[in-house]
Amino acid sequence: MxxxxxxxxxxxxxxxxxxxxxxxxxxxxxxxxxxxxxxxxxxxxxxxxxxxxxxxxxxxxxxxxxxxxxxxxxxxxxxxxxxxxxxxxxxxxxxxxxxxxxxxxxxxxxxxxxxxxxxxxxxxxxxxxxxxxxxxxxxxxxxxxxxxxxxxxxxxxxxxxxxxxxxxxxxxxxxxxxxxxxxxxxxxxxxxxxxxxxxxxxxxxxxxxxxxxxxxxxxxxxxxxxxxxxxxxxxxxSATDVIEAHTIVMPTGERGFVFMDTDKRGSTVEVGDSLGQVRHPFEGHIIEDIKVTKKGVVLFAGASWPVLPEGTMLAIVGDLVEQIER
Structure with a gap:
């Protein structure tokens, strides 16, 4: 070629x-x-x-x-x-x-x-x-x-x-x-x-x-x-999870230090569970608790650094549609 x-x-x-x-x-x-x-x-x-x-x-x-x-x-x-x-x-x-x-x-x-x-x-x-x-x-x-x-x-x-x-x-x-x-x-x-x-x-x-x-x-x-x-x-x-995305978690407009719970990735989460927090950069208190809005599996994807460019995707949650075991 x-x-x-x-x-x-x-x-x-x-x-x-x-x-x-x-x-x-x-x-x-x-x-x-x-x-x-x-x-x-x-x-x-x-x-x-x-x-x-x-x-x-x-x-x-x-x-x-x-x-x-x-x-x-x-x-x-x-x-x-x-x-x-x-x-x-x-x-x-x-x-x-x-x-x-x-x-x-x-x-x-x-x-x-x-x-x-x-x-x-x-x-x-x-x-x-x-x-x-x-x-x-x-x-x-x-x-x-x-x-x-x-x-x-x-x-x-x-x-x-x-x-x-x-x-x-x-x-x-x-x-x-x-x-x-x-x-x-x-x-x-x-x-x-x-x-x-x-x-x-x-x-x-x-x-x-x-x-x-x-x-x-x-x-x-x-x-x-x-x-x-x-x-x-x-x-x-030994298994592959096929997931259909239903929620792309994006910033809501609150700004500060963003800490996502990376331990949740790969696990099933329920409505109301915390996915992460936005904290005040100088006073340290929680400005926003980022909550799960629909039950699903969290992808190995999303923010891993506390100061993010505008519009950075925070997390992806979806439905497990197939688990392929081998």
Whole structure:
């Protein structure tokens, strides 16, 4: 397969920079990309990460995953982007430096748009459009910690759910909220799409090795799920909980130090149970007790740092619709 100037022949690997445009100073706007072309035909899987310049965990392990894969044992094509937002990474921020836009909120982009919109447009047109499946890897940046696989309620929902289960994490979220991402556009286009939310926040310090292993397994398991590699899927737990979200807990407007009860994650909560508190930053008293409004299971997802950017999701609660034991 050839993407821009990056070309991998049968049974080989290639790395390069996919050129998507230029900046006002005529610098190249590009995306680092690995292409692995298997020795036999098969599906095309795109693995992308680092749309936020602060979601760095995947870039710590994905190049090693590329090294681990034997192209001669692969059926189909793997296109892997370890860190898409290189300008945000350089300047330690979520958005692209070129135009202060969030790459995860630009849909398919615009051919005649800003630098980031052009980048997303060309990438979607020439990379995602060729894919049979997309594994969209995210972390919680500096403020949140996550550990689940999510699928949208559009497109190839059955196949996406199957691959999400095979990603190997202990929780799968169905009915993932619609958004403005490339992943959601790909789902609408009928691609098999899974969002793998792994790491972030204090996890980079406390669970780094475990999360690196989870990201590695997510890629390998996805290829096995699609029939691109031989071998058995590696699951983290003896059971996978499939959860349908019913409550996305967001800030109510009260501000201060936010402390979420992370011990509740993975457990069943009742109406009225406390999910966390907002405390006065100087006097220490409780300003708000964040309560459960509908019984359900708490996802391994949400805020893990007391001072949060505006609009940061605090928690997700949903109904357990299936428990797959093995």
């Amino acid at each position: 050839k993407i821009g100037s990056i070309e991998a022949k049968k049974g080989s690997k290639a790395f390069g920079f996919f050129e998507t445009g230029i900046t006002h100073s005529r610098f190249s706007a590009n995306i680092p990309m690995h292409v692995i072309e298997g020795s036999s035909d098969g599906p095309v899987l795109v693995v992308q990460a680092g749309l936020s310049g602060l979601e760095i965990e995947p870039a710590l392990i994905l190049p090693k995953v590329v090294q681990e894969i034997d192209a001669n044992e692969l059926s189909g094509t793997l296109i892997l982007v370890p860190l898409m937002n290189t300008s945000g990474f350089e300047f330690e921020q979520i958005n692209s430096v070129w135009d202060d836009k969030n790459l995860n909120e630009l849909g398919r982009g615009l051919e005649a748009g800003t630098v980031s919109e052009q980048m997303v447009h060309k990438y979607y047109s020439e990379v995602i459009s060729k894919a049979d499946a997309l594994l969209d890897i995210h972390s919680g940046s500096q403020w949140s910690y996550h550990r689940y696989a999510g699928v949208y309620n559009v497109g190839e929902t059955t196949k996406s759910r199957s691959m999400a289960i095979d990603v190997g994490l202990s929780q799968v979220l169905i009915n993932q909220p619609e958004d403005k991402s490339m992943a959601f556009e790909a789902a609408k286009d009928g691609k098999v799409v899974v969002s793998a939310w792994i790491g972030g926040g204090p996890g980079l310090r406390d669970y780094r090795e475990q999360d690196m292993s989870r990201i590695r397994n997510a890629v390998m398991n996805s290829m096995k799920s699609l029939g691109m590699m031989k071998g058995s899927v590696e699951f983290e737990e």
